[in-house]
Amino acid sequence: MFKKIILSITFSIGFMFACSEGDDLDNNQNESFDRGSLQTNLADNIIIPAYQDLSQQLGLLVSAKENFIANSNQENLEVLRNNFLESYMVWQSLEMFNIGKAEENFYHYQMNVYPTNIDEIQDNITTGNADLFNPNNNDAAGFPALDYMLYGIGDNDTEILDTYNNQDYGQNHKNYVSSLIDQMKSITEIVLNDWTTAYRDEFIASTENSASSAVNKFVNDFIYYFEKGLRANKIGIPAGNFSSSPLPHTVEGYYVRETSKDLTLEALNAFQNLFNGTHYITNDSGVGFTDYLNYLDRNDLVNLINNQLDEARAKISILDDNYFDQINNDNTKMTQAYDALQTVVVLIKVDMLQAFNISVDYVDADGD
Amino acid sequence: MKKLITPLVLALVLASCSSDDDKTDNNNNNNQTVDAPATYLFTRNGENTVSYSGQSQRIAMAEELISALKDETRDEVSLDAMFAHVEGDQDFSDPDMLELNASSKNVRSKTAGSADYFSSNSTDANAIKADFDSWISSQVNDVFPNWENTASPGNAGLAQELGGSIRYVNEKGLEYNQAFAKSLNGAFLADQICNNYLSSAVLDAGDNITNNDNDVLVDGKDYTTMEHKWDEAFGYLYGAEEDETSPVLGVDSFLNKYLDKVEGDSDFAGIADDIYNAFKLGRAAIVAKNYTVRDEQVEILREKISMIIGIRAVYYLQVGKTNLGVDNASAFHDLSEGFGFIYSLQFTRNPMTDAPYVSKSMVDGYINTLMEGNGFWDVTAETLDQMSEDIAAEFGFTVDQAAN
Numbered sequence: 093m094f095k096k097i098i099l100s101i102t103f104s105i106g107f108m109f110a111c112s113e114g115d116d117l118d119n120n121q122n123e124s125f126d127r128g129s130l131q132t133n134l135a136d137n138i139i140i141p142a143y144q145d146l147s148q149q150l151g152l153l154v155s156a157k158e159n160f161i162a163n164s165n166q167e168n169l170e171v172l173r174n175n176f177l178e179s180y181m182v183w184q185s186l187e188m189f190n191i192g193k194a195e196e197n198f199y200h201y202q203m204n205v206y207p208t209n210i211d212e213i214q215d216n217i218t219t220g221n222a223d224l225f226n227p228n229n230n231d232a233a234g235f236p237a238l239d240y241m242l243y244g245i246g247d248n249d250t251e252i253l254d255t256y257n258n259q260d261y262g263q264n265h266k267n268y269v270s271s272l273i274d275q276m277k278s279i280t281e282i283v284l285n286d287w288t289t290a291y292r293d294e295f296i297a298s299t300e301n302s303a304s305s306a307v308n309k310f311v312n313d314f315i316y317y318f319e320k321g322l323r324a325n326k327i328g329i330p331a332g333n334f335s336s337s338p339l340p341h342t343v344e345g346y347y348v349r350e351t352s353k354d355l356t357l358e359a360l361n362a363f364q365n366l367f368n369g370t371h372y373i374t375n376d377s378g379v380g381f382t383d384y385l386n387y388l389d390r391n392d393l394v395n396l397i398n399n400q401l402d403e404a405r406a407k408i409s410i411l412d413d414n415y416f417d418q419i420n421n422d423n424t425k426m427t428q429a430y431d432a433l434q435t436v437v438v439l440i441k442v443d444m445l446q447a448f449n450i451s452v453d454y455v456d457a458d459g460d
Numbered sequence: 461m462k463k464l465i466t467p468l469v470l471a472l473v474l475a476s477c478s479s480d481d482d483k484t485d486n487n488n489n490n491n492q493t494v495d496a497p498a499t500y501l502f503t504r505n506g507e508n509t510v511s512y513s514g515q516s517q518r519i520a521m522a523e524e525l526i527s528a529l530k531d532e533t534r535d536e537v538s539l540d541a542m543f544a545h546v547e548g549d550q551d552f553s554d555p556d557m558l559e560l561n562a563s564s565k566n567v568r569s570k571t572a573g574s575a576d577y578f579s580s581n582s583t584d585a586n587a588i589k590a591d592f593d594s595w596i597s598s599q600v601n602d603v604f605p606n607w608e609n610t611a612s613p614g615n616a617g618l619a620q621e622l623g624g625s626i627r628y629v630n631e632k633g634l635e636y637n638q639a640f641a642k643s644l645n646g647a648f649l650a651d652q653i654c655n656n657y658l659s660s661a662v663l664d665a666g667d668n669i670t671n672n673d674n675d676v677l678v679d680g681k682d683y684t685t686m687e688h689k690w691d692e693a694f695g696y697l698y699g700a701e702e703d704e705t706s707p708v709l710g711v712d713s714f715l716n717k718y719l720d721k722v723e724g725d726s727d728f729a730g731i732a733d734d735i736y737n738a739f740k741l742g743r744a745a746i747v748a749k750n751y752t753v754r755d756e757q758v759e760i761l762r763e764k765i766s767m768i769i770g771i772r773a774v775y776y777l778q779v780g781k782t783n784l785g786v787d788n789a790s791a792f793h794d795l796s797e798g799f800g801f802i803y804s805l806q807f808t809r810n811p812m813t814d815a816p817y818v819s820k821s822m823v824d825g826y827i828n829t830l831m832e833g834n835g836f837w838d839v840t841a842e843t844l845d846q847m848s849e850d851i852a853a854e855f856g857f858t859v860d861q862a863a864n
Contacts (some may be wrong), residue, residue, distance in 0.1 A: 427583040434580040
């Protein structure tokens with residue numbers, strides 16, 4: 093009797109083994125993880141609350157802008173700048189969600205392409221009525237353009253305020269600040285409204301492991317964001333990792349100067365929270381990619397990724413708040429931060445995707 | 461009795477279910493022998509599938525650059541432009557019509573540029589690129605202005621060998637053009653071969669395995685991505701050959717040339733065939749989708765190509781030592797070549813450890829020792845012997861084997 097049981101167990105296991113093709117064992121295990129609970133947590137506790145937060149911040153920015161336009165004095169400029177910086181910080185939690193209406197509208201291209209193009213901005217100011225939704229204006233719109241308008245348009249605050257109060261061209265400058273902020277607000281509303289009215293349900297239902305499923309696209313998007321938006325744009329490009337010499341004028345927040353590091357750290361935290369499923373508002377824990385990896389017995393990878401993210405945070409934390417100065421004074425610390433981020437890229441893009449059995453849907457352009 | 465039945469049943473089940481998936485079959489066939497063709501010739505439906513024009517171009521660019529480094533009329537900007545060529549710029553004379561000026565390739569971006577050693581270590585990669593930049597800059601700014609002066613300790617200038625050849629050295633007796641050229645063997649060629657194109661991070665990137673298993677070809681090409689990556693590794697050693705199916709060796713100033721030199725040392729004869737055969741068999745293994753055999757060839761290639769660098773490093777230290785004090789210009793020339801091969805050691809790949817045979821910090825130490833004080837003017841035979849012994853020991857050959 094005992095032996096019969098063993099035999100039948102062995103037989104069934106053997107049968108399963110023999111008839112599964114290739115990677116299917118992994119696949120089966122992948123399929124049975126409740127991806128829906130992961131996607132629901134992402135949508136309800138991370139993505140939508142972050143969009144709502146940005147929408148609210150941009151609402152404050154709109155009011156601050158109206159006050160500044162009515163009375164362009166130092167006090168109103170300070171309030172406007174503070175609202176700008178707070179919105180820019182919230183934005184760091186959103187740039188990685190390039191899916192749904194955000195993808196359809198090239199949202200992040202409209203919000204955060206830098207370095208901004210001051211020639212185009214000046215043209216737009218002079219001409220008036222620029223179509224900021226036009227892709228040609230991606231590098232003359234969004235946070236980086238506002239950075240220039242609020243910090244870079246004069247050598248000091250007096251000059252900046254004089255510009256806005258100038259009888260000949262002050263109004264044109266006010267109009268441009270107004271258009272920039274209104275456009276950021278309106279496109280954010282489009283993306284947010286879609287999430288709350290339609291896309292949320294579509295997103296959490298699209299759980300299958302296929303190239304077009306929401307979850308696979310989302311995973312690819314946030315890895316791409318980490319590699320491009322975070323690693324390359326914030327650190328690698330200014331540090332000269334993609335050019336023959338450093339390009340300090342390409343830092344994020346170039347005209348504010350003292351904010352580049354805060355923006356990077358905020359982006360890194362947002363990424364790590366997304367990975368761990370941590371709720372946006374409350375920091376409560378929820379179902380994250382960590383749970384998915386744990387389900388696949390890859391607790392080792394969860395630890396590796398979190399440790400390496402912490403390592404990257406440590407390397408970034410020792411940088412000057414002002415990357416422009418950091419690059420000019422000791423660029424080695426920038427490239428060390430880049431290297432720490434690159435180590436994360438390998439873990440998430442190769443090891444994590446292999447564990448999830450998800451294909452990379454983008455390629456780097458480094459072939460020959 | 462029952463113990464016997466179980467495996468029997470299992471075998472039956474396996475046999476009945478396993479024939480519908482190529483990948484499973486391939487994995488099962490991983491230990492079967494792969495037949496390598498007689499030469500590095502691979503075709504698909506009658507079309508040649510081997511391609512490595514980018515490698516041939518880069519080798520040709522490096523050739524022109526190391527020649528230009530000996531032309532005292534050149535300026536730094538034009539030499540930098542040859543190193544970091546930008547598509548369309550007229551940086552090269554291009555005698556072999558390889559369309560170098562139109563090419564999007566350059567050498568600098570592939571210097572300390574491998575996936576395995578440098579993708580997460582841009583800090584070291586930048587420092588290494590900066591070394592090459594500084595050799596160009598110092599050649600132009602320190603050596604070219606002293607082209608007519610006789611070198612002495614602390615002073616750059618010319619030094620004439622007993623045979624008549626004139627060498628142009630810096631204030632420490634180092635020829636920058638030799639340092640530059642010989643360091644490329646490691647930083648550019650061996651690094652790209654051993655730590656990039658032969659690495660799993662590149663060969664198996666993305667969907668390369670699935671695509672190779674299913675003969676999914678690169679758009680508009682006759683090869684799979686994995687086949688092509690392998691060919692690109694091959695191209696960095698044989699890219700200057702007229703005919704890859706019967707390489708003659710000694711056709712460039714880099715690894716191809718020094719493979720020929722090492723082959724000519726009876727202690728290491730056979731290495732050229734070993735390397736060619738490993739490239740052939742590994743490529744055939746990719747065609748046969750047998751990645752076990754492929755990876756065995758990778759190990760052979762990493763070891764043997766690293767050996768070229770280790771052997772030549774020791775060789776030049778020993779030849780330089782013999783000439784020291786007798787014919788200083790010759791000694792400095794040899795030691796300058798040795799400098800470059802020592803620099804190259806940090807890019808070698810020991811298949812047992814997946815690390816260099818000689819680490820970057822050891823290399824930095826050797827370079828500092830050679831350049832201490834007045835550099836080659838006062839380096840001693842004991843120092844050169846000790847360095848030779850240390851390096852030879854890391855590879856497992858003897859100084860005597862390398863020296864003749």
